[in-house]
Amino acid sequence: MRDFPRFLLLGLTALMAWGSACAAAPPVDPSGPENIVFATFAEDEGQLLEAAILAESLRSFGGSLSGAPLWVYVPEKLPASAPDPILRLRSFGARIRTSSAPAEGLDYFYGSKVFGAAEAEADAEGKAGILAWLDCDTVLCREPREFLLAGGTVLGYRPVQHDTTGSRFPAPADPLWSRIYETLAIPSEALFPMVTYVDGHAIRPYFNAGLLVVRPGRGILRSWPENFRKLYREPFFRKQCEAEKRVWIFLHQMALTGAVLKLAGRTEMIELSPLYNYPLNLQEEIPPERRLENLDGVVTLRYDSRSRAGELKKTTARGRILDWLKERI
Numbered sequence: 001m002r003d004f005p006r007f008l009l010l011g012l013t014a015l016m017a018w019g020s021a022c023a024a025a026p027p028v029d030p031s032g033p034e035n036i037v038f039a040t041f042a043e044d045e046g047q048l049l050e051a052a053i054l055a056e057s058l059r060s061f062g063g064s065l066s067g068a069p070l071w072v073y074v075p076e077k078l079p080a081s082a083p084d085p086i087l088r089l090r091s092f093g094a095r096i097r098t099s100s101a102p103a104e105g106l107d108y109f110y111g112s113k114v115f116g117a118a119e120a121e122a123d124a125e126g127k128a129g130i131l132a133w134l135d136c137d138t139v140l141c142r143e144p145r146e147f148l149l150a151g152g153t154v155l156g157y158r159p160v161q162h163d164t165t166g167s168r169f170p171a172p173a174d175p176l177w178s179r180i181y182e183t184l185a186i187p188s189e190a191l192f193p194m195v196t197y198v199d200g201h202a203i204r205p206y207f208n209a210g211l212l213v214v215r216p217g218r219g220i221l222r223s224w225p226e227n228f229r230k231l232y233r234e235p236f237f238r239k240q241c242e243a244e245k246r247v248w249i250f251l252h253q254m255a256l257t258g259a260v261l262k263l264a265g266r267t268e269m270i271e272l273s274p275l276y277n278y279p280l281n282l283q284e285e286i287p288p289e290r291r292l293e294n295l296d297g298v299v300t301l302r303y304d305s306r307s308r309a310g311e312l313k314k315t316t317a318r319g320r321i322l323d324w325l326k327e328r329i
Contacts, residue, residue, distance in 0.1 A: 037128040041116035048085035055092035063143025073116035121221035135210035156213035166203040184258030227258035295319035
């Protein structure tokens with residue numbers, strides 16, 4: 001076994017544990033209201049490796065949900081160019097699915113993820129009552145019980161971490177967001193305040209695109225590309241993207257606001273607790289009163305796909321899950 005690749009050995013061990021967990025779990029109705037599917041999108045080989053960390057964390061720490069299906073969406077040409085990460089993902093029981101995006105959408109940061117999310121929701125309808133759409137740089141640290149949405153709830157979300165591209169509440173909307181509300185036909189009565197986690201500012205609805213728990217039948221993620229197209233095809237927003245890089249980066253997330261507010265009422269949403277989507281990559285920016293120094297109580301952790309081992313070594317955070325993550329980055 002000395003020459004056996006370490007990642008295959010880890011994967012084989014996790015797969016055996018996952019199989020035992022699945023065998024012990026009671027059968028579920030595949031279209032039942034509490035049956036859940038996890039899904040993510042990987043743009044390149046590096047993100048495939050991050051998706052493998054996500055897969056391993058689900059199988060290791062997901063509790064009663066550890067045996068849930070995990071779908072990884074990738075561009076059509078990626079599987080052939082990255083056989084080792086694909087093999088590792090499959091060792092954790094992940095299913096690889098391809099997705100496509102129009103060329104015009106690929107001109108925008110994270111644009112391809114929007115179309116992958118829509119395909120995941122379409123694939124999940126009729127097969128699962130809940131779809132948990134996560135960015136690939138997510139680690140599940142504990143069983144995510146809040147993902148099991150109560151009856152009548154169609155969306156579980158977290159607010160964005162900063163309000164750098166948001167609309168501050170209750171001040172009047174700036175020209176950018178006024179145009180977003182107009183273009184996406186978002187009525188003023190649909191707006192409500194939420195608070196960003198890192199800087200603690202009250203803003204109008206602005207949902208973090210890295211964690212979305214939805215009822216597939218409502219079609220929120222399938223309407224996301226439509227709203228995205230409306231924005232990037234309009235000259236006003238193209239000029240805004242050219243003038244401000246942050247608008248170009250987060251245009252997809254702005255489009256998400258329209259998708260949610262047109263299809264989900266305020267009473268049909270739940271804001272997940274701050275233990276979900278905790279931003280390890282922003283640890284030093286979080287005020288002391290909200291910063292978690294020990295991460296062992298966190299449910300899902302984001303470490304940002306641009307972070308690497310060097311950045312993780314500098315963090316003031318501690319905990320067993322952080323040690324586990326450092327071994328895999």
